[in-house]
Amino acid sequence: MFLFEMLDNSILNVALPTIGRELSASATELQWVTGAYSVVFGGTMLAFGAVADRVGRRKVMLVGLVLLGATNLATGFVTTAGQLIAVRAAMGVAAAMTTPGSLALAFRLFDEEGLRVRATTLISTVGLVGLAIGPVVSGFVLAFAPWQALLLVNVPIAALAFLGVRHGIASDREDELHHDPVDGVGALLGTATIVLALVAPTLFVDAGAASLLPWPAIAAAIVTASLFVVRSRYAHHPLLNLELVARPLVSSGLAFKGASNLAVSGLGYLVTLQLQLDRGWKPAAAAAGMLPQVVVLIAGGALIRPLIARVGIDKAAWIGAVTVVCGLAVHASLGRFGYVWIALALVLVAAGMRVVGVVAGTNVMRGLPADRTTIGAAMVDTAGEVATGVGIAVCGTILAALFTGRIATSSWSTDQTAEFRQAVTAAGLTLTAVAAALVGWGIARARRGADRS
Numbered sequence: 001m002f003l004f005e006m007l008d009n010s011i012l013n014v015a016l017p018t019i020g021r022e023l024s025a026s027a028t029e030l031q032w033v034t035g036a037y038s039v040v041f042g043g044t045m046l047a048f049g050a051v052a053d054r055v056g057r058r059k060v061m062l063v064g065l066v067l068l069g070a071t072n073l074a075t076g077f078v079t080t081a082g083q084l085i086a087v088r089a090a091m092g093v094a095a096a097m098t099t100p101g102s103l104a105l106a107f108r109l110f111d112e113e114g115l116r117v118r119a120t121t122l123i124s125t126v127g128l129v130g131l132a133i134g135p136v137v138s139g140f141v142l143a144f145a146p147w148q149a150l151l152l153v154n155v156p157i158a159a160l161a162f163l164g165v166r167h168g169i170a171s172d173r174e175d176e177l178h179h180d181p182v183d184g185v186g187a188l189l190g191t192a193t194i195v196l197a198l199v200a201p202t203l204f205v206d207a208g209a210a211s212l213l214p215w216p217a218i219a220a221a222i223v224t225a226s227l228f229v230v231r232s233r234y235a236h237h238p239l240l241n242l243e244l245v246a247r248p249l250v251s252s253g254l255a256f257k258g259a260s261n262l263a264v265s266g267l268g269y270l271v272t273l274q275l276q277l278d279r280g281w282k283p284a285a286a287a288a289g290m291l292p293q294v295v296v297l298i299a300g301g302a303l304i305r306p307l308i309a310r311v312g313i314d315k316a317a318w319i320g321a322v323t324v325v326c327g328l329a330v331h332a333s334l335g336r337f338g339y340v341w342i343a344l345a346l347v348l349v350a351a352g353m354r355v356v357g358v359v360a361g362t363n364v365m366r367g368l369p370a371d372r373t374t375i376g377a378a379m380v381d382t383a384g385e386v387a388t389g390v391g392i393a394v395c396g397t398i399l400a401a402l403f404t405g406r407i408a409t410s411s412w413s414t415d416q417t418a419e420f421r422q423a424v425t426a427a428g429l430t431l432t433a434v435a436a437a438l439v440g441w442g443i444a445r446a447r448r449g450a451d452r453s
Contacts, residue, residue, distance in 0.1 A: 011154075014138040014283050014290075015147040016269075017276050020407065022147070025081040027407045031396025034269070035198065035389050036085045040092030041099075042385030043194040046239055047187035048096045049378030054179060056172040057374070061165050064097025069158035075151040098161075099381050139287020186239030189228040196221035198389050201397040245379070248445045249367030253360040255442030256321040257380055258387040259435040260356040263324045263349050266391035266431040267331060270424050271342055273399075274335070277407065278420055289339065293346040300354035313359050314446055320355030321439040323348055328435055332428025336421050363446075391431060398427040 012019070016030050025033065052060040071091045078084045138150045196217055203214035232238040245251060268290075275286040308316045327348030334341035361380045368376040399407065402423035405416060412420070 011138045011150050012147075014272055014276075014287055015142060015150055016272060018142055018147050018283065019081075019084070023079075023081045023084065027396060027400040027403065029081040029085065030407070031392055031400070032085050033081065033088060035392040035396065036089040037092040037095070038265070038385045038389035038392065039195055039198050040089045041095050042092075042382050042389055043191035044093055044187075045096040045099060045378050045382045045385065046190060046375070047182070049375055050182050050187070050239055052097075053374050054177055054182065056177060058165060058169050058171055061098050061169075062162060064094045065158050065162040065165065067094035068098065069155050069162070070094075072151045072154040072158065076148045078148075099378075137287075139283040139285075139290075142283040180237045183231070183235055183237055183239035186228060186231045186235060189224050189231055190239060193221055193224040193228055194386055194389070196224060198393045201393055240375075240379075244368060244376075247367045248448050249363045250376070250379070252442040252446040253317065253363035253367070254379060254383040255438045255445065256317050256356050256360040257364075258383045259321050259438040259442070260324045260349075260353045260360070261384040261387035262391040262431060262435050262438070263328050264353050264391075265388040266395050266427065267328065267345065267349050269392050269395045270331070270427060271335075271346065273407070274342070274424055275339075277412075278417065278424075279339075289342070290346065292343045293350040296347050296350035297354060300351055304355060304358050307355065308359065313362060316355055317359040317363055318439065318443045318446060320352045320359065321442060323352030324356065325352075325432060325436045325439055327352060328428060328432040332425055332432050335428065336425065390434075394430055394434075395427040398430065399423045402426065 012034055016033065019025060019033060020030050023029075048060060048064075068091060071087055071094055074087050074090075075084065078087060138147075141149055200214055200217040200221060203211075203217050229242070232240050232242045245254070271290070272286060275281045275289050276283065281289065304316075307319070311319065327345045327350075330341060330348060331345035335345060361377075364380050365376050399420070403416065403419045405412075407420075
């Protein structure tokens with residue numbers, strides 16, 4: 001299931017220019033082709049995690065896998081960018097039904113920290129293989145097949161996952177579930193906050209700051225976020241217990257996870273467009289250009305356990321997160337001067353992501369009570385998916401704001417080329433600043449927890 005999630009997240013990146021040309025999509029629409037999945041996924045995962053704790057994780061996973069297969073199959077029939085965005089949003093709902101519980105299962109099966117790290121590393125490796133091979137596979141597939149084939153390949157993967165869960169995982173026992181009422185109001189407020197916060201920047205670009213349209217979206221996001229916090233503090237059975245989130249291990253782990261996903265999503269989005277549209281590489285060549293990231297993501301798992309053994313799991317978390325920020329800074333400042341700098345950025349971000357993908361989630365789970373591991377896993381994935389949506393939204397919004405004309409045309413003017421390069425630099429610097437702030441805050445929280453202990 002984690003393989004499905006990560007493969008689906010990455011496989012469309014290389015195809016974005018092709019989709020833009022065939023569906024006549026604007027830069028904003030291309031942003032939401034990938035962003036809609038992450039926004040809906042991140043917005044609904046906590047709610048489905050709460051439902052799964054009550055009705056059974058296995059049941060929710062099976063329903064979600066059926067919906068995942070059906071929505072991927074539906075991509076073969078889309079004819080407009082709007083239809084594709086709607087299908088991608090439905091995929092996000094389905095993925096939110098299947099993901100919570102995978103990390104929690106590893107913590108329920110193993111009590112010893114070393115075994116948990118090994119299990120989490122395996123889960124992360126499987127998922128990151130999907131993240132790594134997605135751009136490469138899609139680039140080569142586009143050389144001889146339509147872009148719809150990229151998502152149709154997920155249908156048999158969903159079917160295999162369904163059979164594996166159906167026959168390989170026992171039904172939840174009654175004593176493993178609880179029957180506290182689901183906080184439906186909290187779920188609606190949380191989802192609305194995430195969606196509004198990501199839609200508002202797009203409205204500023206499309207309508208302009210002088211228009212009245214973007215400002216109500218900003219105001220609504222602030223209101224719903226405030227109401228969600230109030231609801232979480234005072235509800236008898238809140239969707240999210242803020243006292244648990246405030247624990248140092250939990251908050252630092254979520255910050256590191258957010259920074260790494262922000263970097264990976266934003267860098268992948270920018271590099272894909274940069275190689276194909278600015279440098280004129282064919283999709284297959286652009287896919288080959290992502291190979292440094294592929295190698296590190298796949299092979300880097302062998303370094304995690306020695307790193308943790310040498311420096312400890314807490315220090316490994318912030319070392320990985322700082323490496324991610326360094327990779328972003330390299331791309332933002334030097335990426336326009338040659339592919340070698342792009343490759344170095346890909347390596348650094350992938351190396352940091354490889355470490356953070358394991359130790360940040362492990363820290364979050366370590367910081368929670370044993371009976372809250374499922375919601376903890378949902379928080380980790382939600383932080384990652386929201387950060388992914390933010391990364392794509394930031395890059396897409398800045399590109400749309402600074403680039404004039406259609407971005408997915410066959411040729412650019414000199415002015416458009418300069419605008420694109422300026423936009424890539426601005427987007428990269430913005431991502432670097434946000435990721436650095438998250439990492440700095442996460443390190444401070446982790447040290448506070450260490451001082452208390």
